[in-house]
Amino acid sequence: MFVALFWVAAGASAQDITLTSRSGAIALDGQLLGFDGEFYRIGTKYGALTVDSGGVTCTGPGCPELKAPVADIRILGATEAGNGILPRLLQAEAEARGYSLRPLEKEIGFATEVLDGKGEAVARVSFTPSPPAVAAEALASGAAELVIAAHAEEGMTTRVLALDALVPIVAADNPLPRISTWDLARALSGEIANWKDLGGPDMPLVLHALAADISLEAALEARLGRPIAASVTHPDLASLAAAVARDPYALAITGLTAQGAARALPLTDSCGFPLVPSPLAVKSEDYPLALPVFLVTPRRRLPLFAREFLEFLSSAPAQQAVAEAGFVDRRPSRVPLSSDGQRLMNAIRAAGEEVPLSELKRLTDLMAGAERLSITFRFEEGGDTLEAQSRDSLSELVKLIDIGRFRGQQLMLVGFSDGRGPAEGNLDLSRARAEAVAKAMREALPDLSPPLVEGFGEALPLACDTTVAGRRMNRRVELWLRPLTDSSGP
Numbered sequence: 001m002f003v004a005l006f007w008v009a010a011g012a013s014a015q016d017i018t019l020t021s022r023s024g025a026i027a028l029d030g031q032l033l034g035f036d037g038e039f040y041r042i043g044t045k046y047g048a049l050t051v052d053s054g055g056v057t058c059t060g061p062g063c064p065e066l067k068a069p070v071a072d073i074r075i076l077g078a079t080e081a082g083n084g085i086l087p088r089l090l091q092a093e094a095e096a097r098g099y100s101l102r103p104l105e106k107e108i109g110f111a112t113e114v115l116d117g118k119g120e121a122v123a124r125v126s127f128t129p130s131p132p133a134v135a136a137e138a139l140a141s142g143a144a145e146l147v148i149a150a151h152a153e154e155g156m157t158t159r160v161l162a163l164d165a166l167v168p169i170v171a172a173d174n175p176l177p178r179i180s181t182w183d184l185a186r187a188l189s190g191e192i193a194n195w196k197d198l199g200g201p202d203m204p205l206v207l208h209a210l211a212a213d214i215s216l217e218a219a220l221e222a223r224l225g226r227p228i229a230a231s232v233t234h235p236d237l238a239s240l241a242a243a244v245a246r247d248p249y250a251l252a253i254t255g256l257t258a259q260g261a262a263r264a265l266p267l268t269d270s271c272g273f274p275l276v277p278s279p280l281a282v283k284s285e286d287y288p289l290a291l292p293v294f295l296v297t298p299r300r301r302l303p304l305f306a307r308e309f310l311e312f313l314s315s316a317p318a319q320q321a322v323a324e325a326g327f328v329d330r331r332p333s334r335v336p337l338s339s340d341g342q343r344l345m346n347a348i349r350a351a352g353e354e355v356p357l358s359e360l361k362r363l364t365d366l367m368a369g370a371e372r373l374s375i376t377f378r379f380e381e382g383g384d385t386l387e388a389q390s391r392d393s394l395s396e397l398v399k400l401i402d403i404g405r406f407r408g409q410q411l412m413l414v415g416f417s418d419g420r421g422p423a424e425g426n427l428d429l430s431r432a433r434a435e436a437v438a439k440a441m442r443e444a445l446p447d448l449s450p451p452l453v454e455g456f457g458e459a460l461p462l463a464c465d466t467t468v469a470g471r472r473m474n475r476r477v478e479l480w481l482r483p484l485t486d487s488s489g490p
Helices: 079-097 132-141 181-188 215-224 237-246 279-283 304-312 316-324 341-350 357-367 388-402 423-444 468-474
Strands: 003-005 015-021 027-035 039-044 047-052 056-059 071-077 100-104 110-115 121-129 146-149 157-170 206-210 232-234 250-255 290-297 334-336 371-378 409-416 452-455 476-483
Touching (some): 027 047, 071 079, 071 132, 079 121, 079 146, 079 237, 079 304, 132 146, 132 290, 157 279, 181 215, 181 250, 215 250, 232 237, 279 371, 341 357, 357 409, 371 388, 388 423, 423 452, 423 476
Parallel strands (some): 071 121, 206 232, 409 452
Antiparallel strands (some): 003 047, 015 056, 100 110, 334 371, 371 476, 409 476
């Protein structure tokens, strides 16, 4: 019998039961608080406990039938992600598991009933748009099972539901051709109040933003490190984009999926390197304003249907549903070197005495005929310690290799560094980082054919080294795939 302590939602119905271990040595008396078909939730003199039904027998008037009740899955949080992604995800899961969906009436958000192959209800799933504080309180109190958020406080248990990107938007007739990350940060913080300071007309800059109690706004303020100095606020992304599209002197930040009729203002770093929110750049974090959409889970056992839903999120049908909703999915993307002209241009521009063109020729010779995978590993400054998110990427890569996703492909781990310090030392450090990833792969998969390991130091910068964010982008190990010409596999 496995027992765990947890918090119980106030007001839960209670009925007397006794749970007795199969041997008869242990008996727990208490009030039934819930049963999900696998686990009893029981209030006892020891507190609230969770008990595995497989290890006990139940007696008393409150004992349920050994059949899971209809699970009530209440999801709160970010409006656009909830309304855009969840219905598609539920439909994809229903098709994969042989379920069907029956819509239920709901004034705000949506609700649906999930029916099994016999037409019997197994779950009711609802989504209600809610501010982050309200959603977090509901999750903690037991009034919600899951929360969708663009920003997660430290200590929260999260899963990445999808990926998005923050982009600056202006009206279609705004003449400014582009904006640097440095100037954007100054504008958002109120340091720039006139378009002429950005190379535009001599007109006041009207800064629009979302209300402070919206999770995307919280994510943006966390990136900026300070509140947005907006003069106009909006209750949702749709009204934000519509207002900016009408005002030629407005500026705002929104999600890539919610720019509406407004124009996305091209972003550069402080050295003029273009920063394009392509799917590969978002997945690999080459775009500095990539934004995960989180599914926050509580620190208590969820109903069986909710746990199955969380497991389904990493499947190919689930990620296809995310892409169909207009967000960036988490499936690995491939891009051939021939389609990566902007990065090669950046490398040629940055080439000099420390990184001669001969080094770039060595790089292009190695990668000829290869494709870059969106899985990218980044490191803490000055060493070969992987960042937390890169450790998760390593786990995902190991799973993909283990199921044969890259059969017949030569895996190449190619390390790069930022430009601080001497070029020769950076070259050694970039290779050491690639070796560190290869070692971790071999430890997880002892039978793995050794990947090709190479380092090119500061030869292929993604961004300017004058900022912390730029240096972080440049410290990386990329994964490239090249067909094995002597392989007979598919």
